Amino acid sequence: MKLLLDTHALLWWLNDDRQLGQVARDLIADPGNDVLVSVVSLWEVVVKVRIGKLEADIAEVSEAVERDGFTPLGIGAAHLVTLGGLPLHPDHRDPFDHLLIAQAITEGATFMSEDRNASRYPVRFTTCSEPPAAP
Numbered sequence: 712m713k714l715l716l717d718t719h720a721l722l723w724w725l726n727d728d729r730q731l732g733q734v735a736r737d738l739i740a741d742p743g744n745d746v747l748v749s750v751v752s753l754w755e756v757v758v759k760v761r762i763g764k765l766e767a768d769i770a771e772v773s774e775a776v777e778r779d780g781f782t783p784l785g786i787g788a789a790h791l792v793t794l795g796g797l798p799l800h801p802d803h804r805d806p807f808d809h810l811l812i813a814q815a816i817t818e819g820a821t822f823m824s825e826d827r828n829a830s831r832y833p834v835r836f837t838t839c840s841e842p843p844a845a846p
Contacts, residue, residue, distance in 0.1 A: 713745045714738060715784070716813040717824035718752040719837045720809065722767070725775050732841035735823060749784045749814055755807040762777045784814060793817045803828040 716724070718741070723731035724739055729808035739746055756772055759765035776783065812832050813835075815822035820837040829836045 712738070712741075712743070713747065713751065713818060713820040714823050714837075715747040715811065715818065715820040716752065716781075717811060717822065717826060717829075717839075718755045718823060720823045721748055721752050721776070722756070723839060724779075725772065730825070731839050734841060735839045738837070740825070744822075746779075746781045747784045747814075747818065747820055748781045748788070749811055750786060751807055751814065752809045768796075768832050784818065786810070786814070788816075790814045797832060800828065800831055803831065 720731065720735065720739075722728070724736070738744055753776075755767060756765065756767050757769050759795060760767055760769070790810065790813050793816050794810055797809060797813060803824075808826055808828065811824075812822060812829060812834050814820075815834050816832075821837050822829055823837050823839060825839040
């Protein structure tokens with residue numbers, strides 16, 4: 712399986728955050744899966760650090776991505792073509808999410824995110840948290 716991590720999924724993995732559920736952890740850790748980390752996520756980290764919404768060291772994040780064997784993903788023209796064709800949802804305006812979703816679609820990857828808006832787009836999607844327990 713090919714997975715593209717949303718920025719928070721990446722940060723939760725790197726920080727061993729309990730918000731990342733066991734199913735998601737197992738998918739990321741599975742050596743049979745190709746885990747993609749987009750430059751978009753690295754850019755988002757830098758932007759959030761600069762505006763004071765996040766404390767992180769981008770050099771450390773980049774090194775951890777490499778150390779963990781994740782596949783870096785740049786932004787290509789095909790991603791932008793897909794982005795241009797995505798439906799517009801006025802209440803979901805996050806440009807980082809939009810580009811990550813377009814990349815997942817273009818790369819044939821499953822988008823791992825806790826953003827429930829992802830299900831509104833034609834992308835394979837899996838959540839970061841545990842599924843709700845059966846009643």
